[in-house]
Amino acid sequence: DSTPPSPDENALAVGTPGPTFLQSVPPTRSTLQNKPAGPLRSIVEDLKDKSRQVTPAVTPRSESSNPFSFPTRALGNNTNGNSATSLVNALSAKALANGVNGHGNGAKRHQTTHSNSTAAQTRVQRRLSRGTASHRTSSRSLSSTRHESVSHSTPWHIESNPHCNGGLKNAVDSMGGRLKRKLWVGTLGTNTDGFRESLKRNMEWRMRDECDSLPVWIPDAEFASCYDEFCHQVLWPCLHYAIPDAPKTKSFYESESYKQYVAVNQRFADSIASVYQDGDIIWVNDYHLMLLPTMLRTRLPGAPIGFFMHVAFPSSEIFRCLSVREDLLKGLLSADLIGFQTANYARHFRQTVSRILAAEALPKGIQVDDRFVDVGVFPMGIDVVSLTEKKRDPEVAECMASIRQRYAGMKIIVGRDKLDGIQGVRHKIQAFEAFLDKYPEFQGKVVLIQVALQTTEENETQGGVADVVSHLNSRFSTLTYQPVVFLHTQDLTFSQYLALLTIADAFVVTSLREGMALRTHEFVECQEERHRPLVLSEFTGSYSYSGFRSCIPINPWDKRMTAKAIHQALTMSDQEALSRWEDLHSHVVTQSAQAFVTSFLVRCLRANLEHVQTDIVEVATLDVPRVLPPYRHSTKRLLLIDFEGTMWQRDMRTLGRDEFNPPKGALDVLNRLAEDSHNDVWLLSGLPVKGMMDIVAEAVPKIGIVAENGCFIKTRPGRSGESTWLSMVTNFNLTWKAPCMEILNYFTERTPGSFIEEREASVVWRFWTDPDEPTSDRLWARRQAAEAQNHIFDSLGERYGLRIIPGANSFLVLPNNISRSTAVGAIIHPGGPAHSALASRAAWLAPEATETESITDFDFVLAVGKDQKLMRRLNELDNAETVSTGNKPTGAKWKLEPEHVMDALWRFAEAK
Ligand SMILES: O=P(O)(O)OC[C@H]1O[C@H](O[C@H]2O[C@H](CO)[C@@H](O)[C@H](O)[C@H]2O)[C@H](O)[C@@H](O)[C@@H]1O
Numbered sequence: 001d002s003t004p005p006s007p008d009e010n011a012l013a014v015g016t017p018g019p020t021f022l023q024s025v026p027p028t029r030s031t032l033q034n035k036p037a038g039p040l041r042s043i044v045e046d047l048k049d050k051s052r053q054v055t056p057a058v059t060p061r062s063e064s065s066n067p068f069s070f071p072t073r074a075l076g077n078n079t080n081g082n083s084a085t086s087l088v089n090a091l092s093a094k095a096l097a098n099g100v101n102g103h104g105n106g107a108k109r110h111q112t113t114h115s116n117s118t119a120a121q122t123r124v125q126r127r128l129s130r131g132t133a134s135h136r137t138s139s140r141s142l143s144s145t146r147h148e149s150v151s152h153s154t155p156w157h158i159e160s161n162p163h164c165n166g167g168l169k170n171a172v173d174s175m176g177g178r179l180k181r182k183l184w185v186g187t188l189g190t191n192t193d194g195f196r197e198s199l200k201r202n203m204e205w206r207m208r209d210e211c212d213s214l215p216v217w218i219p220d221a222e223f224a225s226c227y228d229e230f231c232h233q234v235l236w237p238c239l240h241y242a243i244p245d246a247p248k249t250k251s252f253y254e255s256e257s258y259k260q261y262v263a264v265n266q267r268f269a270d271s272i273a274s275v276y277q278d279g280d281i282i283w284v285n286d287y288h289l290m291l292l293p294t295m296l297r298t299r300l301p302g303a304p305i306g307f308f309m310h311v312a313f314p315s316s317e318i319f320r321c322l323s324v325r326e327d328l329l330k331g332l333l334s335a336d337l338i339g340f341q342t343a344n345y346a347r348h349f350r351q352t353v354s355r356i357l358a359a360e361a362l363p364k365g366i367q368v369d370d371r372f373v374d375v376g377v378f379p380m381g382i383d384v385v386s387l388t389e390k391k392r393d394p395e396v397a398e399c400m401a402s403i404r405q406r407y408a409g410m411k412i413i414v415g416r417d418k419l420d421g422i423q424g425v426r427h428k429i430q431a432f433e434a435f436l437d438k439y440p441e442f443q444g445k446v447v448l449i450q451v452a453l454q455t456t457e458e459n460e461t462q463g464g465v466a467d468v469v470s471h472l473n474s475r476f477s478t479l480t481y482q483p484v485v486f487l488h489t490q491d492l493t494f495s496q497y498l499a500l501l502t503i504a505d506a507f508v509v510t511s512l513r514e515g516m517a518l519r520t521h522e523f524v525e526c527q528e529e530r531h532r533p534l535v536l537s538e539f540t541g542s543y544s545y546s547g548f549r550s551c552i553p554i555n556p557w558d559k560r561m562t563a564k565a566i567h568q569a570l571t572m573s574d575q576e577a578l579s580r581w582e583d584l585h586s587h588v589v590t591q592s593a594q595a596f597v598t599s600f601l602v603r604c605l606r607a608n609l610e611h612v613q614t615d616i617v618e619v620a621t622l623d624v625p626r627v628l629p630p631y632r633h634s635t636k637r638l639l640l641i642d643f644e645g646t647m648w649q650r651d652m653r654t655l656g657r658d659e660f661n662p663p664k665g666a667l668d669v670l671n672r673l674a675e676d677s678h679n680d681v682w683l684l685s686g687l688p689v690k691g692m693m694d695i696v697a698e699a700v701p702k703i704g705i706v707a708e709n710g711c712f713i714k715t716r717p718g719r720s721g722e723s724t725w726l727s728m729v730t731n732f733n734l735t736w737k738a739p740c741m742e743i744l745n746y747f748t749e750r751t752p753g754s755f756i757e758e759r760e761a762s763v764v765w766r767f768w769t770d771p772d773e774p775t776s777d778r779l780w781a782r783r784q785a786a787e788a789q790n791h792i793f794d795s796l797g798e799r800y801g802l803r804i805i806p807g808a809n810s811f812l813v814l815p816n817n818i819s820r821s822t823a824v825g826a827i828i829h830p831g832g833p834a835h836s837a838l839a840s841r842a843a844w845l846a847p848e849a850t851e852t853e854s855i856t857d858f859d860f861v862l863a864v865g866k867d868q869k870l871m872r873r874l875n876e877l878d879n880a881e882t883v884s885t886g887n888k889p890t891g892a893k894w895k896l897e898p899e900h901v902m903d904a905l906w907r908f909a910e911a912k
Pocket of ligand 1: 168231236310311380418515516518
């Protein structure tokens with residue numbers, strides 16, 4: 001998506017413009033001369049030179065605490081037995097097909113001989129045949145073999161090109177040394193049947209060790225059916241909101257082509273399983289491999305598996321038209337993390353799973369039986385640093401000069417799109433025609449240079465692009481002027497493309513639907529000097545980001561609107577253009593490729609850690625006799641104890657209706673613990689202050705209390721014996737509560753037994769799931785709870801920075817930056833930001849209350865409760881004993897059944 005191909009031999013094929021297409025920026029002589037040797041030649045040479053087969057080196061494992069320092073290791077033949085981390089990247093079948101810089105993805109691929117000795121001859125024959133073939137046919141068929149693909153310095157280097165997911169390749173590359181080892185797993189497309197054995201014998205290990213790539217071998221027919229038919233004719237339109245055309249595509253998804261899709265996914269699973277080692281992360285990319293996560297999970301139960309969908313995801317109303325909808329969704333749901341480009345696609349996915357599989361979809365993911373699958377949003381970006389570097393290529397400046405000369409006095413509009421119906425090239429051309437009609441003063445003075453990523457002949461015809469270009473050009477062309485210049489990506493080098501982006505007066509994207517559209521980012525980056533505007537379809541992923549709202553938005557179906565937008569772009573003042581560009585640019589540099597890879601992998605690892613803990617790690621029951629000696633021998637102890645659910649097993653659904661009566665046993669043990677001058681005791685609660693925790697505070701005066709999950713803190717009494725409740729939310733905007741209550745009222749009315757608990761800075765919705773209730777009522781309540789959470793999250797979550805914490809019979813809504821662990825941080829980290837806020841307020845209210853300790857002063861820390869974040873943070877300390885009392889994993893070192901908590905606490909309280 002983001003990078004046109006480097007110059008290769010296909011450039012030779014495009015010398016003669018057809019009647020409609022004018023090649024206005026031909027490859028320069030020097031470009032052609034500098035072309036690297038053809039890949040096939042490299043293969044032949046390599047096979048001849050057996051002596052080159054050196055044993056790959058075993059790279060020693062390097063340890064690092066940084067999750068992004070993946071230690072290098074050799075894969076495959078070189079298993080050294082060490083557990084090491086590496087990135088196994090299951091690249092899309094498409095990317096793989098073309099991933100070695102091939103250009104083809106057409107169904108009718110050019111057949112190559114499979115004999116090494118005749119390969120070079122075939123290449124020559126193909127070149128000769130180009131002279132007679134039409135532009136389109138020749139460039140497509142010639143580019144369709146994998147042999148063109150391996151064309152750069154390292155013969156097996158996977159090079160990005162517009163037909164593979166160049167954006168992904170660039171993103172992973174942008175990580176440089178931070179991904180110490182990566183392995184691209186992918187296919188080589190069709191025409192591999194005759195090569196497999198010889199490559200397997202001679203080259204595979206080199207591909208792995210030198211080029212980070214592992215081929216998945218797929219018979220040609222199977223590949224074509226999976227990729228060209230199922231992926232492109234069924235999945236691609238559906239994922240881009242086009243209802244599959246049942247009569248036409250029926251045979252594809254109901255029979256063979258889906259079977260081949262399953263088979264291809266299975267081959268990927270086999271390949272990955274054969275090289276996977278503990279410590280690897282498996283990152284599956286895009287819609288070609290939707291079944292892979294589940295196939296892998298059965299083989300690799302504990303492996304971190306992330307799936308990222310690069311393309312769009314439609315509403316459930318469209319996805320449900322697919323006959324294999326359940327299989328595809330189930331295929332994904334074994335991943336630890338499923339990522340999407342935008343919040344809308346992620347929401348559609350959650351709703352689709354909930355509606356089709358009846359699974360519980362929550363804002364952060366999906367509950368599948370006893371397993372939670374994280375669903376997240378990770379906007380793809382570009383590698384700004386590398387693009388800046390590429391812009392410095394002298395060819396860029398040279399080319400800019402010649403384009404300026406060629407189009408002197410004219411405005412230049414640039415576009416680059418894949419030639420299929422979804423990318424709306426036809427709509428763009430028609431809108432451009434409407435523009436020339438509406439603003440005749442621009443006739444002869446503006447040119448649209450449209451770069452096309454060609455797919456199949458069929459797509460191009462379907463898109464109807466050739467006809468509309470022809471029609472427009474025939475209307476407005478003169479002897480010296482042609483309004484639409486149509487180029488295929490292989491017609492120009494990347495430097496030439498960058499030159500176009502740099503001199504453009506506007507860039508226009510008219511996609512009818514698109515995952516992201518990274519070419520918009522590239523345009524913005526190239527406009528550092530000129531700041532000219534971007535005309536952008538509202539239906540691209542890019543448009544959903546606030547920075548991109550500074551584009552000129554268009555509805556691509558409305559050609560008059562697009563025509564006006566083009567006019568606005570060409571006539572916009574420099575000042576306005578600059579201010580819009582600054583917004584666009586700030587998105588491009590912050591949501592970069594590096595940010596994308598980093599955030600995806602961190603979240604994937606974290607999700608896996610939680611799943612592994614649930615599935616595999618058995619946490620030991622608190623061994624009190626073992627923990628008591630260090631407790632006894634310490635002199636400054638911090639005790640953090642959760643109240644409800646840990647010390648107090650009470651049905652919270654009736655709380656607030658009856659008199660508030662905290663259990664005497666709990667208060668007694670807290671008082672007893674607080675009597676020991678070595679102890680600093682804190683009670684952590686989600687309950688509100690008024691009428692609840694203030695009653696507890698009175699009964700247990702010597703302890704500190706965190707109420708309402710961190711919204712309020714009562715410090716331990718100071719020297720004067722006084723203590724005060726401090727608000728941690730004084731400066732918070734709480735206007736979200738009213739619309740949140742409105743949504744909850746709606747759900748309360750339709751869910752019998754449910755009710756709302758409004759607190760100072762948070763809201764709880766409780767739904768009745770009495771075990772005696774009929775199952776259908778319980779299921780209904782759960783479903784309403786999930787819907788309510790999604791509503792709140794989608795409409796208020798981002799705007800107000802809210803988070804939602806689901807419980808068994810309730811969920812809690814509160815501000816993002818409020819939590820028990822933040823409150824504890826404020827208490828025990830003097831000097832930290834949370835503490836400063838607390839201290840300044842405390843100093844004003846009660847000077848003694850600021851007498852808080854630093855965590856480093858404590859020589860023993862005991863935390864008992866359910867807060868995952870808190871447990872994880874405390875685990876970083878050497879002297880912390882963390883004890884989990886819930887049945888969900890918290891990362892605590894120990895666990896304790898709630899009924900044994902009081903007994904254990906008494907043993908500490910009475911320890912001498
Ligand atoms: O044509 P396919 O083999 O089926 O591949 C689909 C497309 O994948 C890439 O684009 C997608 O990912 C981009 C980066 O995340 C995103 O910007 C774009 O919107 C997605 O469609 C690839 O770059 C395209 O060439 C492929 O068509």
